Amino acid sequence: MTARGRYIALEGFDGSGKSTQAEMLASHLDAVLTREPGGTPLGEALREVLLHAEPSEAPSARTEALLFCADRAQHIATVVAPALETGRDVVTDRSYGSTLAYQGYGRGLPLDELRALIDYACRRPAGASGDLPDVILPDVVVLLDVPLADSDRRVHRLDRVGGEQMSLLETAPEAEQSADHSEEEPSDQRPDGGPDRLEGEELEFALRVWRSYRELCSAEPDRWVLVDATGSIDEVAARVIEAVSTHPAMAD
Ligand code: TMP
Numbered sequence: 438m439t440a441r442g443r444y445i446a447l448e449g450f451d452g453s454g455k456s457t458q459a460e461m462l463a464s465h466l467d468a469v470l471t472r473e474p475g476g477t478p479l480g481e482a483l484r485e486v487l488l489h490a491e492p493s494e495a496p497s498a499r500t501e502a503l504l505f506c507a508d509r510a511q512h513i514a515t516v517v518a519p520a521l522e523t524g525r526d527v528v529t530d531r532s533y534g535s536t537l538a539y540q541g542y543g544r545g546l547p548l549d550e551l552r553a554l555i556d557y558a559c560r561r562p563a564g565a566s567g568d569l570p571d572v573i574l575p576d577v578v579v580l581l582d583v584p585l586a587d588s589d590r591r592v593h594r595l596d597r598v599g600g601e602q603m604s605l606l607e608t609a610p611e612a613e614q615s616a617d618h619s620e621e622e623p624s625d626q627r628p629d630g631g632p633d634r635l636e637g638e639e640l641e642f643a644l645r646v647w648r649s650y651r652e653l654c655s656a657e658p659d660r661w662v663l664v665d666a667t668g669s670i671d672e673v674a675a676r677v678i679e680a681v682s683t684h685p686a687m688a689d
Contacts, residue, residue: 447579
Protein backbone atom coordinates (compact mmCIF):
# COMPACT_ATOMS: atom_id res chain seq x y z
CA MET A 438 0.00 0.00 0.00
CA THR A 439 1.28 3.49 -0.84
CA ALA A 440 2.10 5.63 2.20
CA ARG A 441 0.24 8.90 2.18
CA GLY A 442 2.12 12.02 1.14
CA ARG A 443 3.18 14.80 3.48
CA TYR A 444 1.47 18.18 3.59
CA ILE A 445 3.74 21.20 4.03
CA ALA A 446 2.72 24.85 4.31
CA LEU A 447 4.82 27.97 3.91
CA GLU A 448 3.63 30.82 6.09
CA GLY A 449 4.79 34.35 6.73
CA PHE A 450 4.04 38.00 6.50
CA ASP A 451 3.47 39.64 3.10
CA GLY A 452 6.81 40.04 1.37
CA SER A 453 8.56 37.17 3.15
CA GLY A 454 9.41 35.39 -0.09
CA LYS A 455 6.94 32.55 0.57
CA SER A 456 5.85 32.00 -2.99
CA THR A 457 9.40 31.62 -4.33
CA GLN A 458 10.35 29.34 -1.46
CA ALA A 459 7.19 27.24 -1.87
CA GLU A 460 8.07 26.77 -5.53
CA MET A 461 11.66 25.77 -4.76
CA LEU A 462 10.63 23.37 -1.99
CA ALA A 463 7.98 21.74 -4.18
CA SER A 464 10.51 21.28 -6.93
CA HIS A 465 13.02 19.77 -4.49
CA LEU A 466 10.42 17.32 -3.13
CA ASP A 467 8.73 16.74 -6.49
CA ALA A 468 5.56 17.75 -4.67
CA VAL A 469 2.29 19.25 -5.86
CA LEU A 470 2.60 23.05 -5.57
CA THR A 471 -0.53 24.91 -4.60
CA ARG A 472 -1.75 27.95 -2.68
CA GLU A 473 -4.47 29.51 -0.54
CA PRO A 474 -6.46 31.40 -1.51
CA GLY A 475 -6.50 29.90 -5.01
CA GLY A 476 -5.29 26.45 -5.92
CA THR A 477 -8.66 25.45 -7.46
CA PRO A 478 -10.82 27.19 -10.09
CA LEU A 479 -13.37 28.11 -7.42
CA GLY A 480 -10.53 29.23 -5.15
CA GLU A 481 -9.14 31.53 -7.85
CA ALA A 482 -12.57 33.19 -8.14
CA LEU A 483 -12.72 33.57 -4.35
CA ARG A 484 -9.18 34.96 -4.37
CA GLU A 485 -10.21 37.66 -6.81
CA VAL A 486 -13.17 38.64 -4.61
CA LEU A 487 -11.13 38.48 -1.41
CA LEU A 488 -8.11 40.43 -2.56
CA HIS A 489 -9.53 42.85 -5.07
CA ALA A 490 -13.04 43.76 -3.90
CA GLU A 491 -13.91 47.42 -4.28
CA PRO A 492 -13.83 49.17 -0.88
CA SER A 493 -17.59 49.66 -1.07
CA GLU A 494 -18.03 45.89 -1.50
CA ALA A 495 -15.36 44.72 0.94
CA PRO A 496 -16.54 41.68 2.90
CA SER A 497 -17.17 42.00 6.64
CA ALA A 498 -14.59 40.33 8.90
CA ARG A 499 -16.71 37.20 9.34
CA THR A 500 -17.58 37.02 5.67
CA GLU A 501 -13.88 37.26 4.91
CA ALA A 502 -13.09 34.39 7.33
CA LEU A 503 -15.84 32.25 5.81
CA LEU A 504 -14.62 32.91 2.27
CA PHE A 505 -11.01 32.05 3.11
CA CYS A 506 -12.28 28.86 4.74
CA ALA A 507 -14.56 28.07 1.80
CA ASP A 508 -11.49 28.34 -0.43
CA ARG A 509 -9.67 26.02 1.98
CA ALA A 510 -12.47 23.42 2.07
CA GLN A 511 -12.49 23.20 -1.73
CA HIS A 512 -8.69 23.06 -1.79
CA ILE A 513 -8.53 20.22 0.73
CA ALA A 514 -11.31 18.24 -0.93
CA THR A 515 -10.20 18.54 -4.55
CA VAL A 516 -6.43 19.07 -4.51
CA VAL A 517 -4.76 18.26 -1.19
CA ALA A 518 -6.54 15.08 -0.05
CA PRO A 519 -6.47 13.39 -3.50
CA ALA A 520 -2.74 14.11 -3.89
CA LEU A 521 -1.85 12.93 -0.36
CA GLU A 522 -3.84 9.74 -0.89
CA THR A 523 -1.78 8.78 -3.90
CA GLY A 524 1.44 9.30 -1.98
CA ARG A 525 2.31 12.72 -3.41
CA ASP A 526 3.66 15.39 -1.09
CA VAL A 527 1.86 18.75 -1.26
CA VAL A 528 3.43 22.18 -0.70
CA THR A 529 1.01 25.04 -0.14
CA ASP A 530 1.74 28.76 -0.15
CA ARG A 531 -0.27 29.71 2.99
CA SER A 532 -2.74 27.67 5.01
CA TYR A 533 -4.77 27.92 8.24
CA GLY A 534 -2.03 29.98 9.95
CA SER A 535 -2.93 32.89 7.68
CA THR A 536 -6.55 32.77 8.86
CA LEU A 537 -5.46 32.85 12.50
CA ALA A 538 -2.94 35.61 11.84
CA TYR A 539 -4.99 37.89 9.56
CA GLN A 540 -8.61 37.27 10.55
CA GLY A 541 -7.80 36.37 14.19
CA TYR A 542 -5.04 38.68 15.34
CA GLY A 543 -5.46 41.18 12.50
CA ARG A 544 -9.25 41.58 12.41
CA GLY A 545 -9.83 40.55 16.03
CA LEU A 546 -12.12 37.56 15.40
CA PRO A 547 -12.08 35.00 18.26
CA LEU A 548 -9.37 32.40 17.70
CA ASP A 549 -11.45 29.50 19.07
CA GLU A 550 -14.23 30.24 16.58
CA LEU A 551 -11.73 30.45 13.73
CA ARG A 552 -10.14 27.16 14.80
CA ALA A 553 -13.56 25.49 14.73
CA LEU A 554 -14.19 26.91 11.26
CA ILE A 555 -10.76 25.75 10.07
CA ASP A 556 -11.37 22.24 11.40
CA TYR A 557 -14.69 22.14 9.58
CA ALA A 558 -13.07 23.27 6.32
CA CYS A 559 -10.20 20.79 6.63
CA ARG A 560 -12.22 17.73 7.58
CA ARG A 561 -11.29 14.65 5.55
CA PRO A 562 -13.65 14.51 2.58
CA ALA A 563 -16.22 11.72 2.41
CA GLY A 564 -14.80 8.68 0.68
CA ALA A 565 -11.15 9.68 1.19
CA SER A 566 -8.69 7.13 2.48
CA GLY A 567 -8.78 6.46 6.22
CA ASP A 568 -4.98 6.87 6.18
CA LEU A 569 -5.61 10.59 6.08
CA PRO A 570 -6.27 12.31 9.42
CA ASP A 571 -9.83 13.33 10.32
CA VAL A 572 -8.77 16.97 9.94
CA ILE A 573 -6.23 17.54 7.20
CA LEU A 574 -3.90 20.22 8.52
CA PRO A 575 -0.33 20.63 7.27
CA ASP A 576 2.09 18.13 8.81
CA VAL A 577 4.76 20.84 8.78
CA VAL A 578 4.37 24.62 8.72
CA VAL A 579 7.48 26.59 7.78
CA LEU A 580 7.32 30.15 9.06
CA LEU A 581 9.60 32.46 7.10
CA ASP A 582 11.02 35.06 9.45
CA VAL A 583 11.65 38.43 7.86
CA PRO A 584 12.40 41.71 9.61
CA LEU A 585 9.23 43.74 9.43
CA ALA A 586 11.00 46.76 8.00
CA ASP A 587 12.31 44.64 5.10
CA SER A 588 8.97 43.15 4.23
CA ASP A 589 6.60 46.06 4.50
CA ARG A 590 7.18 49.54 3.17
CA ARG A 591 4.51 50.96 5.53
CA VAL A 592 6.96 50.26 8.30
CA HIS A 593 9.83 52.30 6.94
CA ARG A 594 8.75 55.12 9.19
CA LEU A 595 9.72 52.91 12.11
CA ASP A 596 13.34 52.97 10.95
CA ARG A 597 13.67 56.39 12.50
CA VAL A 598 12.82 54.98 15.91
CA GLY A 599 14.80 51.80 15.67
CA GLY A 600 12.36 49.43 14.00
CA GLU A 601 14.81 48.55 11.26
CA GLN A 602 16.24 45.54 13.08
CA MET A 603 12.90 44.13 14.14
CA SER A 604 12.29 40.51 13.30
CA LEU A 605 10.01 37.83 14.62
CA LEU A 606 12.77 36.91 17.03
CA GLU A 607 13.46 40.44 18.11
CA THR A 608 10.69 43.01 18.42
CA ALA A 609 10.89 46.59 19.60
CA PRO A 610 7.47 47.45 21.08
CA GLU A 611 8.53 50.98 21.92
CA ALA A 612 9.14 51.53 18.22
CA GLU A 613 5.63 50.36 17.43
CA GLN A 614 4.11 52.69 19.99
CA SER A 615 5.94 55.73 18.72
CA ALA A 616 5.15 55.16 15.07
CA ASP A 617 3.79 58.30 13.44
CA HIS A 618 0.63 57.45 11.50
CA SER A 619 -0.05 60.95 10.24
CA GLU A 620 1.62 60.53 6.88
CA GLU A 621 0.70 57.04 5.74
CA GLU A 622 2.33 56.57 2.38
CA PRO A 623 0.05 55.66 -0.48
CA SER A 624 0.14 51.88 -0.53
CA ASP A 625 -0.17 51.69 -4.31
CA GLN A 626 3.50 52.46 -4.78
CA ARG A 627 4.82 49.02 -3.88
CA PRO A 628 7.66 48.01 -6.15
CA ASP A 629 5.93 44.68 -6.81
CA GLY A 630 3.04 46.36 -8.57
CA GLY A 631 0.51 47.56 -6.04
CA PRO A 632 -1.08 46.16 -2.92
CA ASP A 633 -4.00 43.80 -2.63
CA ARG A 634 -6.83 44.65 -0.23
CA LEU A 635 -5.15 43.14 2.83
CA GLU A 636 -1.74 44.61 2.05
CA GLY A 637 -3.46 47.98 1.88
CA GLU A 638 -4.64 47.70 5.50
CA GLU A 639 -3.47 50.15 8.13
CA LEU A 640 -0.09 49.87 9.83
CA GLU A 641 -1.53 48.62 13.14
CA PHE A 642 -3.16 45.71 11.32
CA ALA A 643 0.17 44.81 9.73
CA LEU A 644 1.95 44.94 13.08
CA ARG A 645 -0.64 42.71 14.74
CA VAL A 646 -0.41 40.14 11.96
CA TRP A 647 3.37 40.20 11.83
CA ARG A 648 3.75 39.74 15.58
CA SER A 649 1.09 37.02 15.76
CA TYR A 650 3.11 34.65 13.61
CA ARG A 651 5.67 34.22 16.38
CA GLU A 652 2.89 33.29 18.80
CA LEU A 653 1.36 30.84 16.38
CA CYS A 654 4.74 29.23 15.86
CA SER A 655 5.47 28.78 19.55
CA ALA A 656 1.92 27.56 20.25
CA GLU A 657 2.40 24.51 17.99
CA PRO A 658 6.08 23.58 18.21
CA ASP A 659 5.50 20.06 16.88
CA ARG A 660 4.09 21.38 13.63
CA TRP A 661 5.65 24.82 13.07
CA VAL A 662 9.29 25.61 12.41
CA LEU A 663 10.78 29.10 12.21
CA VAL A 664 13.27 29.68 9.40
CA ASP A 665 15.45 32.76 9.00
CA ALA A 666 14.37 34.24 5.66
CA THR A 667 17.15 36.81 5.35
CA GLY A 668 19.94 36.29 2.81
CA SER A 669 19.87 35.14 -0.79
CA ILE A 670 17.01 33.10 -2.21
CA ASP A 671 19.30 30.07 -2.44
CA GLU A 672 20.46 30.45 1.15
CA VAL A 673 16.88 30.61 2.39
CA ALA A 674 15.88 27.66 0.19
CA ALA A 675 18.68 25.56 1.72
CA ARG A 676 17.42 26.43 5.22
CA VAL A 677 13.83 25.58 4.28
CA ILE A 678 14.84 22.22 2.78
CA GLU A 679 16.93 21.39 5.84
CA ALA A 680 14.10 22.35 8.22
CA VAL A 681 11.55 20.26 6.33
CA SER A 682 13.69 17.20 5.67
CA THR A 683 14.75 16.95 9.32
CA HIS A 684 11.25 17.57 10.69
CA PRO A 685 9.94 14.54 12.64
CA ALA A 686 6.65 14.63 10.70
CA MET A 687 8.57 13.85 7.49
CA ALA A 688 10.00 10.60 8.89
CA ASP A 689 8.55 7.47 7.29
P1 TMP B 1 -0.52 36.16 -1.04
O1 TMP B 1 -0.97 35.18 -2.04
O2 TMP B 1 0.33 37.24 -1.59
O3 TMP B 1 0.06 35.49 0.14
O4 TMP B 1 -1.83 36.98 -0.58
C1 TMP B 1 -2.86 36.42 0.06
C2 TMP B 1 -3.41 37.45 1.03
O5 TMP B 1 -4.54 36.87 1.68
C3 TMP B 1 -2.43 37.86 2.12
O6 TMP B 1 -2.56 39.24 2.38
C4 TMP B 1 -2.89 37.09 3.33
C5 TMP B 1 -4.37 36.94 3.09
N1 TMP B 1 -4.97 35.75 3.71
C6 TMP B 1 -5.83 35.91 4.79
O7 TMP B 1 -6.08 37.03 5.23
N2 TMP B 1 -6.39 34.80 5.34
C7 TMP B 1 -6.17 33.54 4.87
O8 TMP B 1 -6.70 32.56 5.41
C8 TMP B 1 -5.27 33.39 3.74
C9 TMP B 1 -5.00 32.03 3.19
C10 TMP B 1 -4.71 34.52 3.19
